[in-house]
Amino acid sequence: xxxxxxxxxxxxxxxxxxxxxxxxxxxxxxxxxxxxxxxxxxxxxxxxxxxxxxxxxxxxxxxxxxxxxxxx
Numbered sequence: 758x759x760x761x762x763x764x765x766x767x768x769x770x771x772x773x774x775x776x777x778x779x780x781x782x783x784x785x786x787x788x789x790x791x792x793x794x795x796x797x798x799x800x801x802x803x804x805x806x807x808x809x810x811x812x813x814x815x816x817x818x819x820x821x822x823x824x825x826x827x828x829x
Contacts, residue, residue: 770802783824792822794829 770776777799784793784805795805809821811828819825 767804770798770804776800781829783826783829785824792824794824 779797779799781794781796784795792808793805794808795803797803808824810819811824813828816828817825
């Protein structure tokens with residue numbers, strides 16, 4: 758897949774009017790400074806994104822790249 762095609766696919770997944778999310782799971786690996794979240798959509802699509810921090814009401818303070826279990 759061309760990088761441009763991947764970019765177009767990701768933008769279309771995330772900009773759908775009502776993308777129904779079935780599940781989200783943290784893919785944290787030991788000894789890695791990268792935290793990823795895999796999101797499964799009802800359409801059968803899957804997106805994996807890297808997360809540095811999460812903000813919002815009731816989100817506990819956390820170090821960069823350490824996703825709190827409360828937000829998944």
